[in-house]
Amino acid sequence: MTNAIPFVQIRNLKMHFPVTEGVVIQRTTAHVKAVDGVSFEIPKGETLGLVGESGCGKTTIGRCILQLETATEGEILFEGIDLTQLSQKELVPTRAKIQVIFQDPYSSLNPRMKIGNMLDEPIRVHGIITDKVKRKERVRELLSICGLDPRFSDSYPHEMSGGQRQRVGIARALALNPEFIICDEAVSALDVSIQAQVINLLEDLREQFNLTYLFIAHDLSVVRHISNRVAVMYLGKLVELAEGNELFDNPSHPYTRALLDAVPIPDPQAEAERAHSVIQGEIPSPMNPPSGCVFHPRCPLAVDSCRNEIPEFRQTKTGHWVACNQI
Amino acid sequence: MATLLQVRNLTTQFFTSSGTVRAVDNITFDVDEGETVAVVGESGCGKSVSALSILRLVPWPPGKIVGGSINFMGQDLLEMSNDDIRRVRGREISMVFQEPMTSLNPVLSIGLQLTETMQHHLGLSPAQALKRAAELLEMVGISEPKRRLAQFPHHLSGGMRQRVMIAVALSCEPKLIIADEPTTALDVTIQAQILELMKDLTKRLGVALVVITHNLGVVARYADRVNVMYAGKIIEMGSAQQIYHQPHHPYTLGLLASVPRMDQPRGTRLIPIDGQPPDLTRLDGGCAFRPRCRFAVDRCAQEFPPLENIDSGHVSACWRVKEINELKNAS
Numbered sequence A: 001m002t003n004a005i006p007f008v009q010i011r012n013l014k015m016h017f018p019v020t021e022g023v024v025i026q027r028t029t030a031h032v033k034a035v036d037g038v039s040f041e042i043p044k045g046e047t048l049g050l051v052g053e054s055g056c057g058k059t060t061i062g063r064c065i066l067q068l069e070t071a072t073e074g075e076i077l078f079e080g081i082d083l084t085q086l087s088q089k090e091l092v093p094t095r096a097k098i099q100v101i102f103q104d105p106y107s108s109l110n111p112r113m114k115i116g117n118m119l120d121e122p123i124r125v126h127g128i129i130t131d132k133v134k135r136k137e138r139v140r141e142l143l144s145i146c147g148l149d150p151r152f153s154d155s156y157p158h159e160m161s162g163g164q165r166q167r168v169g170i171a172r173a174l175a176l177n178p179e180f181i182i183c184d185e186a187v188s189a190l191d192v193s194i195q196a197q198v199i200n201l202l203e204d205l206r207e208q209f210n211l212t213y214l215f216i217a218h219d220l221s222v223v224r225h226i227s228n229r230v231a232v233m234y235l236g237k238l239v240e241l242a243e244g245n246e247l248f249d250n251p252s253h254p255y256t257r258a259l260l261d262a263v264p265i266p267d268p269q270a271e272a273e274r275a276h277s278v279i280q281g282e283i284p285s286p287m288n289p290p291s292g293c294v295f296h297p298r299c300p301l302a303v304d305s306c307r308n309e310i311p312e313f314r315q316t317k318t319g320h321w322v323a324c325n326q327i
Numbered sequence B: 001m002a003t004l005l006q007v008r009n010l011t012t013q014f015f016t017s018s019g020t021v022r023a024v025d026n027i028t029f030d031v032d033e034g035e036t037v038a039v040v041g042e043s044g045c046g047k048s049v050s051a052l053s054i055l056r057l058v059p060w061p062p063g064k065i066v067g068g069s070i071n072f073m074g075q076d077l078l079e080m081s082n083d084d085i086r087r088v089r090g091r092e093i094s095m096v097f098q099e100p101m102t103s104l105n106p107v108l109s110i111g112l113q114l115t116e117t118m119q120h121h122l123g124l125s126p127a128q129a130l131k132r133a134a135e136l137l138e139m140v141g142i143s144e145p146k147r148r149l150a151q152f153p154h155h156l157s158g159g160m161r162q163r164v165m166i167a168v169a170l171s172c173e174p175k176l177i178i179a180d181e182p183t184t185a186l187d188v189t190i191q192a193q194i195l196e197l198m199k200d201l202t203k204r205l206g207v208a209l210v211v212i213t214h215n216l217g218v219v220a221r222y223a224d225r226v227n228v229m230y231a232g233k234i235i236e237m238g239s240a241q242q243i244y245h246q247p248h249h250p251y252t253l254g255l256l257a258s259v260p261r262m263d264q265p266r267g268t269r270l271i272p273i274d275g276q277p278p279d280l281t282r283l284d285g286g287c288a289f290r291p292r293c294r295f296a297v298d299r300c301a302q303e304f305p306p307l308e309n310i311d312s313g314h315v316s317a318c319w320r321v322k323e324i325n326e327l328k329n330a331s
């Protein structure tokens, strides 16, 4: 393991968006530090769960890996090759191996294209199946493994429900036989029974084709279920990373603990009886992040030094990384 | 509390080239003032279309409300003139749409989208509206609201867009809020914050809330009553307690069994409901769940079961409702 090149490796990734003001002459008045020095690895065949507060930079990491954003700084290595250094043309073969299931399916589906054509086109363009009849067969198969009736081939996105569109997104990601899939809230629009079906499908595919996932989601019970390791992010930075059982059984970072405490339990009795603590303090701004540890203004453990010292992301146990000086 | 909304026999269909989609089929339910009603059910079962029907936002063609009535504060929304229903929308009843990107205008700043409705419905001046818009963004947990007001939807994260939608829905202090998957894009701590905020409105101002969600944890924590839908119909209805502890429909049983739970060991395989969701263009007169139902009998194919009383406020549409507890324990 130690000598092998990691399948996916992110090193010190930064993405700072300019914030402009003014209508005619735009001036940059600030930067959103959406991602601010993030590093992690994903070995082949593994699923890394990525969770964290809304707006903390998860989607942006995904978009940087896909080269949809030009990272401000850092390296994105795929099978040892830094994607940020490749030309558009050099990128093409690698990009086909990396697919994405987007958070907002509606805005990523072409409204004027029938679902069938949407799935057929990439298979044809990439020359995966050249025979038209066989392609049609494959499209039907893709739809049905995602729990969609093949009659949806002739539908347009607006004729479908939210969850049906999300499954089209999944079918489209699978169409090109990818090796690495970025799932950005890929199952969040699905009801639990279909969600269970799709999660089982993703797990089967991982097994069968040795797929690797970066699984971004807010539903911690789903993340816990599917991930080998889980990374927790807060305001552009990783605050904790550990193997799944370890993270959920022994959360160390105060933010991770607060997050786990807030998960609602699907039982009204249990919910009524339990105490609900909400994280105190104002939500900090990525345009003007707090000094020192970014979590300190809301942290129950914070001491004076947390205002100035940026905590190092360090290993507290084998494989368990935490950025907090108070533990 | 007084009844605010009475939906009776609402039926909405889409007339498409591949047949008539019976998206909402004869549903009846009430919402009281100050109450939170959750609507749950499989993807594609008609939750969003029923919400859109209440506001008469079903796109024609191909969609049409073909029957029923919707009584809101003494008036039938289905009989209202277009001008009147427009006044109700946003002012009296507001809606949080399922996909924020489709309902936010990509070329208008966040500020404009928030202030427009307030100027229109509440008669605020632009300056007043802008001040209130910043307060609303703060309420939904968005930092540096003044700067954010100048940004456009694509500058925001998925969850921020969703919160902007919620801010728009709250802006005119409506009597009824219909929220379609309002917190799917939010992490659990902000989800809790938003839901507490809405819950507070129901308690303080008697606002009623209809929440469409597949998050059964959210339902458990916030809903007073639950409507369970399957293939366009309400097949079980009851208090949250009744639905979770005494489910009486095989679909509800399957639904509750497929939730991944934090209190279960990791690595257990999830139990989905086997089979495919029904094709809503090809429904027959029988129970639509029967091809996937472990307990189906011949009668289920012939006749749709009526909603049967189980307990006060708890109804279920299943021919075997009386035996369901034994059947459940036996399998």
Ligand SMILES: Nc1ncnc2c1ncn2[C@@H]1O[C@H](COP(=O)(O)OP(=O)(O)OP(=O)(O)O)[C@@H](O)[C@H]1O
Pocket (backbone or CB within 6 Å): A017, A018, A032, A033, A034, A052, A053, A054, A055, A056, A057, A058, A059, A060, A061, A103, A286, B154, B155, B156, B157, B158, B159, B160, B185, B186, B187
């Ligand atoms: N194109 C852009 N221009 C300016 N700011 C942006 C842009 N894209 C994202 N941001 C900002 O970057 C930050 C991180 O956004 P991102 O979408 O990565 O969050 P996220 O973790 O995916 O959140 P969510 O869970 O809500 O989807 C946010 O503050 C957002 O406003």
Ligand SMILES: Nc1ncnc2c1ncn2[C@@H]1O[C@H](COP(=O)(O)OP(=O)(O)OP(=O)(O)O)[C@@H](O)[C@H]1O
Pocket (backbone or CB within 6 Å): A158, A159, A160, A161, A162, A163, A164, A189, A190, A191, B014, B016, B021, B023, B041, B042, B043, B044, B045, B046, B047, B048, B049, B050, B059, B062, B063, B098, B280
């Ligand atoms: N414009 C349309 N034309 C044809 N069929 C439609 C149209 N809009 C919705 N439908 C169909 O109506 C049914 C109900 O859709 P609806 O959006 O209400 O589902 P939903 O319960 O909200 O599902 P989800 O949980 O996936 O959002 C679906 O089967 C869908 O395919």
Ligand SMILES: [Mg+2]
Pocket (backbone or CB within 6 Å): A058, A059, A060, A103, A184, B157, B158, B159
């Ligand atoms: Mg996101």
Ligand SMILES: [Mg+2]
Pocket (backbone or CB within 6 Å): A161, A162, A163, B047, B048, B049, B098, B180
């Ligand atoms: Mg919907």
